[in-house]
Amino acid sequence: xxxxxxxxAAKLLAGIVAATAAVDLLFVVISGTPLRWxxxxxxxxxxxxxxxxxxxxxxxxxxxWLTEHRSLIxxxxxxxxxxxxxxxxxxxxxxxxxGDSFIEALQVDGSETAAAVAEQILSRDRPGTEVVNLGLxxxxxxxxxxxxQSEGRRLSANAAVVMLYVDNLLSPTTTDDSEFTGYRRDGSxxxxxxxxxxxxxxYRFRTSVAGRIYYWLLDHSQVARIINARKNSGVLADxxxxxxxxxxxxxxxxxxxxxxxxxxxxxWRDGTPSEAHALxxxxxxxxxxxxxxxxxxxxxxxxxxxxxxxxLAAKRSALIEAMRARxxxxxxxxxxxxxxxxxxxxxxxxxxxxxxxxSASLGxxxxxxxxxxxxxxxxxxx
Numbered sequence: 278x279x280x281x282x283x284x285x286a287a288k289l290l291a292g293i294v295a296a297t298a299a300v301d302l303l304f305v306v307i308s309g310t311p312l313r314w315x316x317x318x319x320x321x322x323x324x325x326x327x328x329x330x331x332x333x334x335x336x337x338x339x340x341x342w343l344t345e346h347r348s349l350i351x352x353x354x355x356x357x358x359x360x361x362x363x364x365x366x367x368x369x370x371x372x373x374x375x376g377d378s379f380i381e382a383l384q385v386d387g388s389e390t391a392a393a394v395a396e397q398i399l400s401r402d403r404p405g406t407e408v409v410n411l412g413l414x415x416x417x418x419x420x421x422x423x424x425x426q427s428e429g430r431r432l433s434a435n436a437a438v439v440m441l442y443v444d445n446l447l448s449p450t451t452t453d454d455s456e457f458t459g460y461r462r463d464g465s466x467x468x469x470x471x472x473x474x475x476x477x478x479x480y481r482f483r484t485s486v487a488g489r490i491y492y493w494l495l496d497h498s499q500v501a502r503i504i505n506a507r508k509n510s511g512v513l514a515d516x517x518x519x520x521x522x523x524x525x526x527x528x529x530x531x532x533x534x535x536x537x538x539x540x541x542x543x544x545w546r547d548g549t550p551s552e553a554h555a556l557x558x559x560x561x562x563x564x565x566x567x568x569x570x571x572x573x574x575x576x577x578x579x580x581x582x583x584x585x586x587x588x589l590a591a592k593r594s595a596l597i598e599a600m601r602a603r604x605x606x607x608x609x610x611x612x613x614x615x616x617x618x619x620x621x622x623x624x625x626x627x628x629x630x631x632x633x634x635x636s637a638s639l640g641x642x643x644x645x646x647x648x649x650x651x652x653x654x655x656x657x658x659x
Contacts, residue, residue, distance in 0.1 A: 297500050304499035313341060313349075319502035321350055322495040323383075326483040329427040330420045331457035331474040333413065334358055338496060346384040357428075359410040360387060364431060369405040373429050375421045376440030379580065380412030409434070415457070417445050418556070419470055422563045423458040429571065438576045439564065443541050443596075446556050460559055468559035533586035538596055541582070546599035561607045577604060 307316050321340025327333035336356035342348050353359045358381050374380055374392045382390040392410035399406040411428050413420065421439055429437055445451060453459050454473035461471035474480050482488050494501040548554040568575050579600055582593055 297498075301499045308341065308499075314347060318343070319499050320344075320506050322492075322502055322505055323350065323352060325492060326480055326488070328472070328475065329423045329458065330413070330416075331472075331480070335492065340502070342383045344383070348384055348386065350383055351387065355432075357410060358383070358387070358390070358412055359392070362407065362409065364433075366407060366433065369407060370403060370435050371407040371409060371432060372399075372436040372438065373409045373411050373425070373432060373434040374438045374440070375411045375413075375416070375424055375429075376438075377412065377416040377442060378414040380410060380440055381414050382410075382412065383414070417448075417451055417457065417459070418560045419451065419454075419458045419460045422560065422567070423470055425564075425567055425575075429567070429573075434571075434573055436574050436576070437567075438578055441560075441577055441579045443579050443581050443600075446560065447540055447544060447550075447553050451556055460556055468555055470563070533583075533588055535588070537583055537586070538589060538592045542592060542596045542599060545596060545603050557603070558607065561604055565607070 304318055307313055307318055318341050320343045321338065323334050323338055323340075323342075324332050325335040334352045334356050336352060336354055339349070339351040342350045350358075354361045355364065372395075374395070380391060387393060390410055390412070392408045392412070396406065396408035399408060409432055411424055413424065416424065418441065421441075425437055425439065451460055452468075454461060454471040455477060456474050456479075459471050459473070460468040461473070463469045483491075495505055543549045544553050544557065564575055564577070567573075579597070582596060583589055584593065
């Protein structure tokens with residue numbers, strides 16, 4: 278009896294292994310041919326743990342990104358959404374660009390991200406100039422500061438551009454450090470970078486031996502990627518997304534409501550609400566500290582300041598001036614800082630036009646600041 282049970286279990290296990298191998302082989306074949314652009318494939322698992330920000334790209338990972346637009350992504354040898362580089366840059370000028378998914382730009386080829394296009398533009402005047410993409414999806418102000426502290430130092434940057442999404446400082450998630458770096462009040466009541474995620478069970482697992490095995494499977498098994506994607510999205514995600522789709526299609530993507538910029542203007546001009554004001558102060562303070570310790574210019578480029586509504590032009594100008602004045606007051610010693618109204622920028626190269634044509638949101642993601650970045654050259658040392 279036990280022999281039969283054992284034999285049956287062995288056959289079942291062999292069948293599972295054979296089926297898994299067959300599915301893996303099928304997706305490997307699809308991924309290696311043009312069929313990958315039209316047939317279902319498992320999405321690449323790009324992210325892993327990081328002690329400074331909670332998460333980051335994993336070095337030398339490649340595969341298809343399926344969200345918003347299907348694109349082939351390769352993470353660099355340094356674990357960045359960037360081309361392969363050496364850590365040392367032998368005297369060549371190097372800028373780093375820090376932001377969220379708009380800078381990360383997984384929806385386009387690596388050569389069509391805003392940082393890559395900026396590098397091409399700057400290299401015409403100063404050959405060898407580098408612009409490194411430090412974009413990371415979901416990066417909040419605390420993550421951006423922590424990423425500039427760690428990666429900016431590692432890469433010995435000569436200049437930095439920090440993209441600030443103007444609504445982030447008004448969001449309660451800015452103080453949440455359960456998964457990523459956040460701002461939390463210290464004993465004196467001031468906001469400081471906080472790394473509560475380091476004590477979470479999820480982070481401990483991802484940095485353990487079991488976690489390393491888990492990531493190895495994601496890199497070498499298509500079936501593991503399928504299971505991981507289903508875990509992340511939820512077993513019934515397809516059903517719930519289909520049910521919600523009709524409602525989503527009726528929602529406008531933007532509006533020109535008269536109060537659209539009121540909250541941001543109150544924060545930067547009037548210093549209210551007090552919590553957001555304290556967070557903005559901490560953000561600027563930390564950038565100033567990096568500026569002073571590393572002796573590099575830092576450009577703060579704000580985005581999501583609505584530019585499509587003529588009726589909001591006066592408020593938009595007032596908001597930009599308030600942000601500029603606030604940063605200049607707070608960082609008198611931060612002489613090289615500036616703030617750019619980046620949503621005024623428009624694509625100016627054929628590469629950016631191709632990027633924009635790939636996806637509805639794509640052109641915004643790759644063209645936010647390139648028009649202003651052509652002026653970076655004066656921020657580099659002579």
